[in-house]
Structures are given as C-alpha cells and as structure tokens.
Amino acid sequence: MNNRKISAFDPQDPAGIDELLTPEEKAVRASVRQLCDERIEPHIAEWFEHGSLPDVRNLTKELGALGVLGMHLEGYGCAGMSATEYGLACLELEATDSGIRSLVSVQGSLAMFAIWQWGTEQHKEEWLPRMAAGEAIGCFGLTEPDVGSDPGSMRTRARRDGGDWILDGRKMWITNGSIADVAVVWAQTDDGVRGFVVPTNTAGFSAPEIKHKLSLRASVTSELVLDSVRLPAEAAFPDVRGLKGPLSCLNEARYGIVWGAMGAARSSLQAALSYANDRVQFGRPVAGFQLTQQKLVDMALEYSKGVLLALHLGRRKDAGTLRPEQVSMGKLNNVREALEICRTARTVLGANGISLEYPVIRHMNNLESVLTYEGTVEMHTLVVGQALTGLAAFR
Structure with a gap:
C-alpha cells in the first residue's frame, strides 16, 4: 500500500506538473522569474503603451549575466543548459511579455544559433562570447516585404565581385534590427540560398x-536595407546551401515559442482567476458563478495540456529525438490555445480586460504576432498534414 502523502491542490499548477521538473530546472526558472519580477514587470505596461524598450542594451547585458542568451548552446561563453531549462526560461520571459522573450529568442535561437551551427571558427570566436554576455546584439534577416512563408522566393541577392560579396535587398519585420551589432542575412546566390554575417x-x-x-x-x-553592402569572402557561412540553413534556425526559435506562449497564457489565467475571486456582482464573487467557473476550468485545462506538451517536446529535444514536425505541432497548438486563453480571460475581466492595468489585453495583442511569426497557422498545419498523410499540400 502506498502511504505517500498527496500534495494539496495548487490552483497555480492544477495538474501538478512541477513534480516532473528537476531541482536544477526549478532553480533556472526561479532565477529568470526573479529578474522579470524585479527588472521588467514594474515597467512593462508603460513600455508597451509607449511602444518603446528603454535602456535595452543594459537589459540585454542583465539577461546575458543571468546566462539566458544562447543558454542552450555549448562553448564560446554560452551556458550549455538543457533544452528543457531553456524552455522554462522562455515561459517565464513571455509570462512577462512576448517582446522580451522575442529579444532573447532572436538573440539566442536565431542569430547566435546560426553562427554556432553554420559559422566559421572566426565567426564564433568574434561574436558568440559577446552575444552571450549581452554586449553585442544580433538579428536575423530572412522575411522580406513580399516574401514570408515562401522564403525560397526571397529577392535579396548576393553576388561575387572579385574576392568580395555584394548584398542588395530588403528584409522586413526584423526583431532587434535597429539595435543590432550583427545581422545574419540570408540571400540568393548562384549557388542557392546562403547566409552571411553582416556587421x-x-x-x-x-x-x-x-x-x-x-x-x-x-x-x-x-x-x-542592404544597398550594395560589400563583405569579404569569409563573411559567408562556408558549408550550408539552400533553405536548410535558415529553417534549422527557425526550428530552434519555434521550440522556444512552444514554451513561451504558455507563459502568456499563465499570466492571463492567473489574472482572470484573481479578478474573478475579487470582483463581486449580485452579492458574491463572479468566480462563484457556473459560467465563470467553466471559463476558468477550460483555461486551466488547455494551459496544463500545453505545458505538458512543451515539457514532452523538451525531453525529446534533450534526448536528441525531437522532429521538426513535432515542433510544428507544439507551436501550432500552444500559440493557438494561449491566444484563446487570453481572449477568454479578457471576457472574465469584462471592460477591465482592455485596460493595461491588467496584462491580458497586452498578451492577447502580442500573441496575434506570435501566431504569425516563425511559421503561420497555415504553414504548420500543412507541415503536420504532410507528416500525417505523406502528401505535400503547400502548392
């Protein structure tokens, strides 16, 4: 007979998922949560309202000092933590704001990962230690004004000129672009799509x-904007050709989103639960009404399932068995369900749900972007559809 004591029900962790985490994973999560609570949470609504990210360079250095920039990469000043620990960090960052998680994701999973995976030793030694410390900021140039889901149609071009490369073109919707010290830019060449490290x-x-x-x-x-940008021959990634390069980086970023979206969901769920217990109508808290409880339960169910899926994919990634199609499943499900959680939480808060006094409308608006970037709903649906049927339906 098992006499193990059953822990009390925790409304903040209704499925008891914390019991599946190691002490080291919980410690990483706690350190990221502490930085967010102390450094970002008191200001994030104001930053969102004013459309700015003040003192971003010092904030990036603080994130670097904590070890979250490129934290799942090995060597070159990177922390070398597990994929699951990186995922938990993304969840905490996005529980504060999707923009903050985007800053970290683009730095670590796109720009740094591209250099770490495909760059020369010179690229790695020059950029990765500074980027891991937050002393240099990176961006990732793939999407163009007229090219999104079909990156093979990109118009940015790199041509040879003697021993140099000349890049011409435009990239659009680039996180960190205006503050970056280095850009990883993908361009068409006579040998197919290639990546370039562009100071x-x-x-x-x-x-x-x-x-x-x-x-x-x-x-x-x-x-x-790349207007006859001249680069030395060694600026190009030496070995990778075609879309394999950029798509490998996108897969890293998508994995972080699987976790991060659940952070936005958790924040909105907690706001709705607290508000429902405090808000009195018809003589009692609205949390005591059946329709409100149905909303809270549905949100808690989808949140718990999303975190369980993220954790499962994290364990597979740490074991080296995670497939891109499984990342697409996670990104498709978790962002879609997180957005629905935010929308439902907004209804629980009523008119107050549209106020920046609460985090819900901010998360909801942010997730509209997260739903689209790193692969739209349509693209991830077709990736999973092809995996299920063996038939490609992209064209």
Missing part, C-alpha cells in the same frame, strides 16, 4: 525601425 556598421546597411505597431510594442522591430 551592422558596414557601409550600405541601415535598419529603420517600424512604428505604429499594436502588437509586440515593447520590442524593437525593423526593416533591414
């Missing part, structure tokens, strides 16, 4: 910031 102080490179966003407002989003 942003190179002549002909500019990155005007995109304004008037109603989503990811506490994040720097830019256009990259």
Whole structure:
C-alpha cells in the first residue's frame, strides 16, 4: 500500500506538473522569474503603451549575466543548459511579455544559433562570447516585404565581385534590427540560398525601425536595407546551401515559442482567476458563478495540456529525438490555445480586460504576432498534414 502523502491542490499548477521538473530546472526558472519580477514587470505596461524598450542594451547585458542568451548552446561563453531549462526560461520571459522573450529568442535561437551551427571558427570566436554576455546584439534577416512563408522566393541577392560579396535587398519585420551589432542575412546566390554575417556598421546597411505597431510594442522591430553592402569572402557561412540553413534556425526559435506562449497564457489565467475571486456582482464573487467557473476550468485545462506538451517536446529535444514536425505541432497548438486563453480571460475581466492595468489585453495583442511569426497557422498545419498523410499540400 502506498502511504505517500498527496500534495494539496495548487490552483497555480492544477495538474501538478512541477513534480516532473528537476531541482536544477526549478532553480533556472526561479532565477529568470526573479529578474522579470524585479527588472521588467514594474515597467512593462508603460513600455508597451509607449511602444518603446528603454535602456535595452543594459537589459540585454542583465539577461546575458543571468546566462539566458544562447543558454542552450555549448562553448564560446554560452551556458550549455538543457533544452528543457531553456524552455522554462522562455515561459517565464513571455509570462512577462512576448517582446522580451522575442529579444532573447532572436538573440539566442536565431542569430547566435546560426553562427554556432553554420559559422566559421572566426565567426564564433568574434561574436558568440559577446552575444552571450549581452554586449553585442544580433538579428536575423530572412522575411522580406513580399516574401514570408515562401522564403525560397526571397529577392535579396548576393553576388561575387572579385574576392568580395555584394548584398542588395530588403528584409522586413526584423526583431532587434535597429539595435543590432550583427545581422545574419540570408540571400540568393548562384549557388542557392546562403547566409552571411553582416556587421551592422558596414557601409550600405541601415535598419529603420517600424512604428505604429499594436502588437509586440515593447520590442524593437525593423526593416533591414542592404544597398550594395560589400563583405569579404569569409563573411559567408562556408558549408550550408539552400533553405536548410535558415529553417534549422527557425526550428530552434519555434521550440522556444512552444514554451513561451504558455507563459502568456499563465499570466492571463492567473489574472482572470484573481479578478474573478475579487470582483463581486449580485452579492458574491463572479468566480462563484457556473459560467465563470467553466471559463476558468477550460483555461486551466488547455494551459496544463500545453505545458505538458512543451515539457514532452523538451525531453525529446534533450534526448536528441525531437522532429521538426513535432515542433510544428507544439507551436501550432500552444500559440493557438494561449491566444484563446487570453481572449477568454479578457471576457472574465469584462471592460477591465482592455485596460493595461491588467496584462491580458497586452498578451492577447502580442500573441496575434506570435501566431504569425516563425511559421503561420497555415504553414504548420500543412507541415503536420504532410507528416500525417505523406502528401505535400503547400502548392
């Protein structure tokens, strides 16, 4: 007979998922949560309202000092933590704001991972230690004004000129672009798509910031303009050709989103639960009404299932058995369900749900971008559809 004591029900962890985490994983989560609570949470609503990310360089250095920039990479000043620990960090970052998690994801899973995976030893030694410390900021140039889900149709071009490369083109919706010290830029060449390490102080490179966003407002989003940017031959990634390079990086970032979206969901669920217990109508808290409880239960169920899926994919990634199609399943499900949780939480808060006094509308607006970037709903649906049927339906 098992006499083990059953722990009390925790409304913050209704499925008891914490019992599946190691002490080391919980410690990483706690350290990221502490930085977010102390450094970012008191200001994030104001940053979102004003559409700015003040003092971003010092914030990036603080994130670097904590070890979360490229934290799942080995060597070159990177922390070398597990994929699950990285996922838990993404969850905590996005529980504060999707823009903050985007800053970390683009730095670590796109720009740093691209250099770590595909760059030369010179690229790695020059950039990765500084990027891991937050002393240099990176961006990742793939999407273009007229090219999103079909990156093979990109118009940015790199051509040979003697021993150099000349890059011409434009990239769009680039997180960190205006503040970056280095850009990883993908371009068409006579040998197919290739990646280039572009210091942003190179002549002909500019990155005007995109304004008037109603989503990811506490994040720097830019256009990259490449006007006859001359680079030495060694600026190109030496071995990778075609879309294998950029798609490998996107898979890393998508994995972080699987976890991060659940952070936004958790924040909104907790706000709704607290509000429902405090808000009195018809003589009692609205949490005591059946329709409100149904909303809270549905949100808690989807949140718990999403975290369990993220944790399962994290364990597979740590074991080296995670497939890209499984990442697509996670990204498709978790962002979609997180967005629905935020929308439902908004209804629990009523009119107060649209106020930045509460985090819900901010998370909801942010997730509209997360739903689209790193692969739209349609693209991930077709990836999973092809895996299920063996038939490609992209064209």
